[in-house]
Amino acid sequence: MLLLLLLTNAFVLLPWAGAGRIIGGREAKPHSRPYMAFLKIKNATKTSRCGGFLIRPDAVLSAAHCVDKKGRIVSFTVTLGAHNVSSQEPSQQKIPVGKWVIHPQYSRKGCINDIVLLKLKKKAKINEYVRYISFAKENEHVRVGTLCRVSGWGRTSLNPPASDVLREVELKVQKEKICQKFSSDYQPQSMICVGDENRKKSTYKGDSGGPLVCNEKAHGIVSRGYDDPLFPKAFTRISYFEPWIHEQLKRFSLQDIPGSLSSD
Structure with a gap:
């Protein structure tokens, strides 16, 4: 299903690369x-392009590396x-982003504190097609072995293009x-280690910013990968950033x- 952004080296995801499709989903x-x-x-x-998720009618969570790009952003739409996403479905609501705040301790190297909060210029209309999701509270952890779901419009293989339809995978x-074995930059307090041991399912380019949903609650954000493009993945741990x-x-x-447009 969703693939994380391509890496320039063994540990760092390209901060300007687009989020990917779900592989094996x-x-x-x-x-x-x-x-x-x-x-x-x-x-x-x-x-x-990237993924994200609605947490209240006027706010979306995503990955900081999605907006940490070279050059001034001239247009930003959710x-x-x-x-x-290639068709104009009647259910769609296209809303400009008015403001975004990247975590002050975000680091491009290692995608540390890889989280951004987007403020929409107008509130979304909540209906059967558009709803927000609750997210993990501070000190609320998900157990090792828990099967979670990730959705996105990223690549479905290591090669382009990205998917036009929403895909999902269980990881x-x-x-x-x-x-930790793959990178000294891995931080357990602010990251969740996720993946498919068989290396048949993964997130990839274009999926960045989407939610890791465990027990109907968002616990993580698609963030980065390592030298193996499919396993493992380090997701941003939402509970750490809840305050x-x-x-x-x-x-x-x-x-x-x-x-x-503005940003902090």
């Missing part, structure tokens, strides 16, 4: 994941209620030592969104 039942968001990001030279939470997320949501509630 299946097409999701249309509109069965109403919290999914499709991000389209344009700068002066290229357009990239599409909600989509199954096939298992792994022991921390598996990811920061709520702090930013409070600030969003007090702020008016200006007409131009």
Whole structure:
């Protein structure tokens, strides 16, 4: 199913690469994941895509490396209620992003603290096609061996193109030592080690920013891979960032969104 961004070396995911398709997964039942968001990001030279997920009518969570790009972003749109992003489905709501906040300790090297909160210029209309998802609270952990689900519009193989329809895959939470073996940058407190030991299922380019859903709650964010393109993957651990997320949501509630794009 979803594939993480391509890596430039054994440990670091290209911060400017687009999120990928699900490898070894299946097409999701249309509109069965109403919290999914499709991000389209344009700068002066290229357009990239990522995943994300709605956590309240005016806020979307995603991966920081999706917006950590060279060149000024000139257009940033979130599409909600989509199954096939190449068509104009009546269920779709396309909403510009007015503001985004990258975690202040985010590091491109190793994709540490790889989380961004997007403030939409207008609230989404909540209906059968568009709904938000709850996310893990502080100190709420998911157990090793838990089977979780990831959805996205990323690549379905190691080669282009990305998928037009939403796909999903089931991946298992792994022991921390598996990811630690691949990278000294792996941080157990802020990351979750996830993957398929058989290397037949994975996230890849284009899937970045999408949620790792365990027991109907978002516990992780598709973030990075290692030298093996399929296994394992390090996802951003949402529970670690829950206080920061709520702090930013409070600030969003007090702020008016200006007409131009901005970021903190």
